[in-house]
Amino acid sequence: MATFHVVQEGPVNALALNRDNTQVAIGGRNVFKVYTIEEDKFREVCNLRASKHLNLSFSCNDVSWSWTDDHYLATAATNGHVCVWNLTKMGKAMQEQDYQEHKRTVNKVNFHASEPNRLISGSQDGTMRYFDIRAKNAVAIFYSNTESVRDVQFSPHNPYTFAAVSENGSVQLWDVRRPDRYQQQFAAHSGPIFACDWHPESTWLATASRDKTIKVWDLTSKLTLEYTIHTIASIGHIKWRPQRRYHIASCALVVDCSINIWDVRRPYIPFAAFNEHKDIPSGVAWKEDPHTFLSSGRDCTLYQHSFNFASRPASKANPQGVSLNNKGEVLYAHKVNVNNAIVKAAVGIIRKTSTTQSPDQFHLASSLMHQFTESPRGEQSESEIFLGLANNYVLSGRSLSEMCEHNSAVAKQYGKDQVAVVWKIIKTMYGEEYLQNSTSTNREDVVSHNNLPLNNIMGGIEHTNENDQRSRGGDTPVAQFSDETENEDQVDHIAIYSNGFPTYLNFRTGLPKGDFSFGENEIDMEFDTMITDFQSGYRNYVTPQQDFVLPNEAFHLRHEIRNRTPPPDKFPNSNFPVMNDDSQTIPLEEQPQTLLTVSCLPKMPLYDSSSIVLDALKHHAILGDVQTAACVLIVLGDQRKTLNELDESTQEHWLLGYIELLSRYQLWNIATQIIKLSWIPSVEQLNQQSTRFNTNCSKCSKALQRIGWLCDRCHSSQYALCSVCHQVVKGLYAWCQGCSHGGHLAHMRQWFAINKMCPTGCRHLCEYK
């Protein structure tokens, strides 16, 4: 059995097989032919349109072949004619009857299955006419009382019954002997019904409609809707598949060019589809054999299809779905393998599962969905580790060594030994101790000299450090009382006191280029307040430092604003007098000392660790641990500039990656911290996006123009008061965007914990979320 086709000169509207399925008649506007169906091709037997004197000014809407006499064909025409053709005759005589009774297009014509010479027609004029081909006129007229009849079909079970469907969505059942009134009528669809088909065995009637459904009705004593098939387009034709109780073929009227075979029990996806037609198919005829059928199409073709070449949409459909979320949960939906379950249950044998189901199990498709959650086994999941690290890392506000030390401990605590080692390495490479050693010893002496008293105070606390063997000198004490790294301390002082020696500075800090970066300092100041609540396990703050913190807090807001101004004038000079108060003589002492170190610098080449560090960071980024890469970059502060080969776009990539992850876990505060600590303009700007708020006066709804809550129209700001306590709101003001009323955040929270309505009594159902 093969698929083959013939091309016609015009669109084909209908086709009809003869009784023994050896010949097919096709009809269309310009086509009316009979073909013999051969093994692998159609052979034209006669062309009823060929004879010139048969000037048929009408087109065939439908063709029907007599079930009892192989010589008779009937056609339904758009001009209302119903013609009967006798294939044994020639020329004009072939047209045996030409009934001109219908006033409008005839949609359907059908021979009676058992009564010879009888046929019925259904027309757009709303009538059905029952003809005896020996008589000149219709023997019975049935008035449907609907606008138009689209299909009319004799029941295969009862010779007197026929079904008619009409454009108003109703189905009528008639008895041919009772033309006065239908036996039964029911509304089947919400749109026009274009076709119906009786089930060859069951008492089912299938109807197809413009509402994109095919419905199967059981017409036994009590009418029931058995199945509904949802299709993607209006259905123009349907035909039950022989010997397959649940299968029905459908052709769409628009959009869909394929012929779909449905299993009515699985009404969502076609059992099989035939996609040969290039335009919409206009009819289907089964060859009394479930594996072959013929179809005609608007694309001027007549096809014979074989089921062997059907496409199976369901087998292409993805039967599984998997999704992972940030908590490490796995969602898995998969097809239940009915095949397996049934076979095993029945026979107890194990059969290999197969994708292609046997047809009788096609309809049993269903899915199971599971969520897999990592069960706690004492160990933490990746996401918990990520959260723990994100929450506990310290990224600013302390000296580099301290931060590295702390972060290393945090990483270790969460079982990330490798990350802990990275932090240690960073500390070793870039910590103050190392830089101290690699630079001037002169300076160290002096500094330690100056700080001896403080060093003594601090000594006992510091000595847990594994780097103790290094010369600590003035290093950590300086860092402590100024809460800054030694290195930066120097930068700052030099920046203040010796602007004339930028090149010296570059040497001193090992930076490749001569720009002062003040970022670290600012950051320190901003985050001093944040950091104070961090409870360090191995470091205590001395009292002078707390004194030092407080003034910073007062400046906090101002510095935030300054942060966005161009760099040169944002140097937080204001801070330094405070520091200098604490550290008294250091700057003055230091300046001359550091100047002296210039001469001996070349002797102390820095070990270039950048490539190793870079490799480590990249390695972690590749492993998906962008957290480490981004955090190390941040902690490195200005030292990151020594990582020559790390271009800014990669840095940006890491920061953005980390921010994205943080926002997935809804760690907004940390994400904001990262953004603020960022040195890359495009990342810094993330905080400034979509920050505009428009406020309206809650009394007159006029947009507030000024800063604050004073309304230009009402000349009062009384409605900016808290709606609960009626006090002026200073600080966080929460308001409903629906009714503009609001007040203190805490008050509003309290209120809406109990109430739903706005506290002002404006009756608005406020939605705070």
Next chain:
Amino acid sequence: MFEAQEITAEHKDLIHDVAYDFYGQRMATCSSDQYVKVWDQNSDGKWSLTSSWKAHSGSVWKVTWAHPEFGQVLATCSFDRTAAVWEEIVGETPGPGERGTRHWVRRTNLVDSRTSVTDVKFGPRTQGLQLATCSAEGIIRIYEAPDVMNLSQWTLQYEVQCKLPCSCLSWNPSLSKMHPLMLAVGSDDPNPANGVKVFIYVYSESSRRWTKIDAITNITDPVYDISFSPNLGRSFHVLAVATKDVKIVNLTHVYDNPNLQNVITKLDAQTVAQFDDHDSTVWRVCWNVTGTILASSGDDGCVRMFKMNYINSWKPIAVLRGDGSQVPNEGHRSSVSSTLGSSVQTASQTARYIKLGAISQPRDVPWH
């Protein structure tokens, strides 16, 4: 070890896709029964159905979430030749004791395809609201909502012709500005003679065009799913391909002209891993949020998870049996199913906790 929780989806036909949202707190499922369902996770980890609606007039193949900064937005694609964008809106008038009824409205219906739309994915968030669809006729379409506040207006920006029927697509989610917009498309065309089944398209900012880059040349088996790994800091891209096995391909940029670093014309593809553990068709590949773990599912009814270790080689780390409960006591299960008639629909069970069977393969090491 994983604990399995069964979620009774009550879809009337196959579930074709499941998707967690950005925060992993909501999920969406779609099915051949033309319905899309949205679920929310409550505080003790149980999922409750919050919305269910008939989304299409054909099987719904895929469902995908937009980034939450655009609102609660879903896109679906269907056998009915359309893709649709849905937005959840909170009703104005909440019922008593309710926080407002929520329902999903169709914001747009993208009807350009003439065949089944096989995949739909939102573009990277940095690009605003972009949507790519691919269809069985082999056309990739890229839509954009010029105004992110107005989801009902989408313009068809690009139509890229792909010679083979497309089955799946994936945006490269890289956050790096060094990486141009990139799409990978797979084809499930069964004929190996039709050549490569994975196509990489790269958007060129200067020419404003999507151009195909011949990178992957060795995958000629039908491809059922494709997925770029989240790229949070890698300089190269990692692409997972579900075909008859699981393939992991690294794509590295090759710069012809060092002066024009943003104009890439070449990608060097290297298959770094290939797993035939499923020993059957692989339907899905899916990454975790950091791109460290790949999960795949196949006709063997298992989810297999793979992870890259510290020497950059991929290893299987876990196997999750979809019906794991049935393996250890097969006899018991089958007797139950024969009495019930159907082993599948025991509607009374809304959630079961199942201890999964022991891992049978020696190389399947447990996670951690």
